Amino acid sequence: MAKESSFKNMVITLLVITLISSALLGGVYELTKDAIAAVKIRKINNGISNVLPAFDNNPSENVHKKFIDGDTVYVYTATKDEKIVGSAVQTFTNTGYGGKIVMMVGFLTNGEINKIDVISHSETPGLGDKIEPKKTDFNVQFNGKNPKDYKLAIRKEGGDVDAMSGSTVSSKAFCDAVARAYKVFREDIMKDQGKWDDVSGATQQKK
Amino acid sequence: MEYILLLIAAIFVNNVLLSQFLGICPFLGVSNKVTTSMGMGGAVVFVLTISSIATYLIQYFILVPLKIEYMQTIIFILVIATLVQMVEIILKKVSPTLYQALGIFLPLIVTNCAVLGIALLSIQNKYDLAKTTVFSLASGIGFALALVLFAGLREQLELSSNVPKSMKGTPIALIVAGLLAMAFMGFSGVVKL
Amino acid sequence: MMKKRIQIILRGIFKENPAFVLLLGMCPTLATTSSAINGLSMGLATTFTLMLSNLTISLISKLIPNKVRIPSYIIIIASFVTVIDLLMAGFLPDIHSQLGIFIPLITVNCIVFARAESFASKNGALDSISDGLGIGLGFTLALTALGFVRELLGAYSIFGYKLNGITFLESLPSDGIIIFILAPGAFIALAYLIVLFNMLKNKLIKNN
16 A cells, blocks of 8 residues: 655655645635735725715725724725715724624715615624614614714614614614714814815715 | 633633534534543643644744745644644653643644634734734633533433434434533623624 | 446445534534535535545555655645635635635545545545545535525525515514524534434335
8 A cells, every 4th residue: 555654755755745735826826816806806896886876996996094993994985087976984893792893884075974884793693683784774774864963872872873672782883883984084084174075065066 | 801801702702612613523522521521621722722822923924924825724734733743742751641631632633623723713813922822722711611511411411311212322412512502602792802 | 337436426425424424524514504505615615625635645645655644635635725715715705705714624624534544545536536526415415404404494595595475484573593593503403404314314224
């Protein structure tokens, strides 16, 4: 059956196998590198287009990062015909029932929430996972609201958000993530008032 | 405080065995007796912690600088296999009593997916070295805890004669594991990371 | 010859079904079967690894010195797993993110190593591929069945399609017996599937 083992042939065998498999892996890596990178960009752009009106730039290239509360919030700004249509903010919260929730919140130029999408979470199926837009209308209630005069907290705590029954923790966590997104958006993006007012005027005219 | 939360979350809330399903093979295989399960549990805590630290160092000081992160799986499994061998040899020399207790379980650990799984998860969750250490130690403890509890239940099960014939052996053990997993679900929401 | 190979394939699916009879590879069996599609994809990824590693090892096992047999097998298996991991990340990104770390963990799936050691190293190339295919399909079948049951009970859907128009289901308060999607349900559903499988097998043996 198998060959007798001597020091020389053991070392040679392992060396040859390692070399061949490294070469194979290197080759496959080169082959799939571009596809994997493209998938990453497509995922981000898809996430952005889920929460913002139509745009024609590549927002994943136009990113603003902010380190806050132990993790990073990403702001992608989308434009159409050189005009800003809004920003998609990838935000997070650590206070979900099952830990971290990552979401994408789309803000229009005047600070109004356009749409919200949930990227990843580990909330309890059937209860907390109702934060997903395809499951219930919970997160639809945020659409069209402007956090300037819409308090991002559940009603029990004096806010304006209707909590999901049986999932107070997840509802609160959701509000926390949206509030974090708004904070970064307001402080880092909207402060550039001149630019934003200009553009928001343009969008309002369209309406 | 953060570390204590991480510790509790990894032991109870996200128990490796009962909620992440890592290391099920030894869970079903070496859980007939409480004493052997303790040996296995101890060996896993030990190997899991040192191999997570080793793979952390390799990831950030070798793979990332050389841009060969795609070699992760193959390098990690080799490191774990080598490490287990070394631990076995060192233990034999340094502490024969400990070797007697853990020795026969060490070779089995190489194919315990909890070890590779936790190493990969620590990297995926972007933990730093301190967090990796706490996380892997806690996961090991969680593994040992679930294993010993399960072994205790199975010992009782052996004595019972009411189990239907076609349920005997693995099926009833799986049901017990399911009930244990339900009990551990009660911990979820206790700690938030 | 052909008949023998078919027998090898069938043996892997039925008599030596890895998940139901040999109880190998339990981690992915329990972890990736919250839906039928996930179970199916995991099974197929494992099948490809098994066929590739069985083929390679049957071809070169005579060249490998006995003492470095195990490390050699580990390197070979881990390489193929990484290849599949990269390919899936590039071309099947949705499934790849669903299965998560359980793709690299195919490396330590006991089935792959057990077949390399106990079958591929002692048999010819074609027999070894057949064995990989049979065991892989058996595994896939088991995972898909388990995923099917869990999805049906836990989310009232079949391969991702919700069961609509059934008055009985619509009268229920929630849209699924959630426990079956969660961890405990995995253990319990698997237990009952094994019982069913054993009863079926015993019946067939009696009839023969």
